Amino acid sequence: MNHIWSLLEEVFDPEVPVLTVVDLGIIRSVEEKNKMIHVTITPTYIGCPAMQTIEEDIKTKFEENGILNFKISTSISPAWTTDWMSEKGKKKLKDYGIAPPQNEPDKSLLFADPVVVPCPRCESENTRMVSHFGSTACKAHYQCTQCKEPFDYFKCFK
Amino acid sequence: MTKQEALYNYVLRLGDDSLILGQRLAELCGHGPILEEDIALTNISLDLIGQATLLLDYAGTLRSETKSNDDLAFLRLEKEYVNVLLLEQPNGHFGDTIMRQFLFDAFRKPLLEKLQDSSDKGLASIAEKALKETKYHLKHSSEWVIRLGDGTDESHSKVQESLHTLYRYAHELFFEDESDFLLQKSKIVPELSAVKLEWDKTIKDVFSMAGISLPENNWKFEGGRQGRHSEHMGYLLADLQYMQRTYPNMEW
Numbered sequence: 035m036n037h038i039w040s041l042l043e044e045v046f047d048p049e050v051p052v053l054t055v056v057d058l059g060i061i062r063s064v065e066e067k068n069k070m071i072h073v074t075i076t077p078t079y080i081g082c083p084a085m086q087t088i089e090e091d092i093k094t095k096f097e098e099n100g101i102l103n104f105k106i107s108t109s110i111s112p113a114w115t116t117d118w119m120s121e122k123g124k125k126k127l128k129d130y131g132i133a134p135p136q137n138e139p140d141k142s143l144l145f146a147d148p149v150v151v152p153c154p155r156c157e158s159e160n161t162r163m164v165s166h167f168g169s170t171a172c173k174a175h176y177q178c179t180q181c182k183e184p185f186d187y188f189k190c191f192k
Numbered sequence: 193m194t195k196q197e198a199l200y201n202y203v204l205r206l207g208d209d210s211l212i213l214g215q216r217l218a219e220l221c222g223h224g225p226i227l228e229e230d231i232a233l234t235n236i237s238l239d240l241i242g243q244a245t246l247l248l249d250y251a252g253t254l255r256s257e258t259k260s261n262d263d264l265a266f267l268r269l270e271k272e273y274v275n276v277l278l279l280e281q282p283n284g285h286f287g288d289t290i291m292r293q294f295l296f297d298a299f300r301k302p303l304l305e306k307l308q309d310s311s312d313k314g315l316a317s318i319a320e321k322a323l324k325e326t327k328y329h330l331k332h333s334s335e336w337v338i339r340l341g342d343g344t345d346e347s348h349s350k351v352q353e354s355l356h357t358l359y360r361y362a363h364e365l366f367f368e369d370e371s372d373f374l375l376q377k378s379k380i381v382p383e384l385s386a387v388k389l390e391w392d393k394t395i396k397d398v399f400s401m402a403g404i405s406l407p408e409n410n411w412k413f414e415g416g417r418q419g420r421h422s423e424h425m426g427y428l429l430a431d432l433q434y435m436q437r438t439y440p441n442m443e444w
Contacts (some may be wrong), residue, residue, distance in 0.1 A: 077242075077321075079238075079239065079242065079325065080239055080242030080244070080245075080246065080321055080325060081238040081239050081240070081241050081242020081244055081245070081324060083238070103260075110317050110318065110320075110321045111313075111316070111317030111320055111321065112244065113317075113320050113321045115324075120392070122383070141327045141328060141331050142327070142331070144331065144334050144335055144338065144401075145335060145338075147244060164228060165228035165229075165231065165232060166232065166328070166331075166332060167228070167231050167232035167235040167236075168231065169231070171235050171238055171239065171325075175228070175231075179220075191324060191325065
């Protein structure tokens with residue numbers, strides 16, 4: 035099984051190409067039954083268009099490495115949250131210029147102060163939310179007031 | 193009617209609501225009032241189409257002749273779609289788009305919260321997944337209704353008018369028939385009266401912050417749940433079904 039997990043560590047998210055599918059926390063389980071490898075993945079956002087590509091990429095990775103007897107299935111429950119993202123993944127995000135998820139207040143609160151997201155470039159906490167919806171479903175759009183850098187924030191999703 | 197037939201009807205209604213609103217919002221891709229809002233509305237569209245995919249996929253497994261989610265989304269006749277009339281209404285101006293969204297989100301969130309406890313595992317897991325995104329949608333549409341209502345004279349009068357136009361369609365969100373009653377008895381779906389209490393509270397709170405008022409005229413329209421649609425639906429479906437009708441069985 036370790037071999038399978040290390041191959042999965044080589045499959046990257048097509049939209050955030052520094053994160054592997056393991057960092058993202060979307061590999062629900064890897065099991066071997068009757069010489070067949072069963073991999074269960076879970077979508078991040080329900081309509082995430084990257085999911086199909088991710089499944090294809092895992093398939094290709096396995097086949098390139100001589101693993102031909104496998105089945106990939108998708109499971110939506112329990113639903114993915116950003117808590118499942120690894121610490122290593124969060125650090126990689128930051129190094130890549132995307133601010134990792136922070137703990138956010140209750141979404142039922144209207145006009146709540148947006149969460150303080152430190153700038154991934156200069157570390158300043160003096161940043162502002164430009165839009166709650168960013169370049170992909172999982173990101174919001176921020177700008178640093180200090181160094182002026184516009185950046186993506188990987189939203190806390192719970 | 194068997195329980196399975198009732199569940200098919202129910203899941204199809206949920207799926208069609210997501211599909212049709214998702215399609216309406218997708219029309220705004222590249223046409224949003226500002227860039228950020230263009231991105232927000234199409235993000236919401238993507239979530240809704242994702243929900244429709246899961247729901248129609250599930251609905252397809254509940255029939256004797258299995259149908260794919262694509263078959264259900266693209267190859268039905270107009271009278272076979274069972275979304276509420278509210279969601280097929282045109283985008284209009286931004287106030288109309290946001291008001292339509294708000295009236296729906298305020299309904300969808302409490303509904304999904306209750307569906308998470310459904311004794312039907314398939315429905316419960318889709319609700320659990322969809323709820324997380326729907327919370328964002330409701331926050332977004334609520335904040336915009338307040339901003340517009342409490343904004344300039346022009347934004348106030350426009351969004352007030354949007355409410356006047358769309359409120360008559362909102363009652364249909366609470367449509368129930370024998371499919372619902374059968375499923376409610378087995379605790380598969382919640383009674384909509386409980387959802388309506390929360391909906392009433394949400395819209396009351398948001399409209400009071402926005403300084404807009406409900407129309408006094410209590411005119412109600414319905415028909416979508418039974419396949420009787422407004423004239424807008426045909427145009428919407430012509431767009432939605434174009435590729436699949438022109439190139440049968442095409443896949444992405």
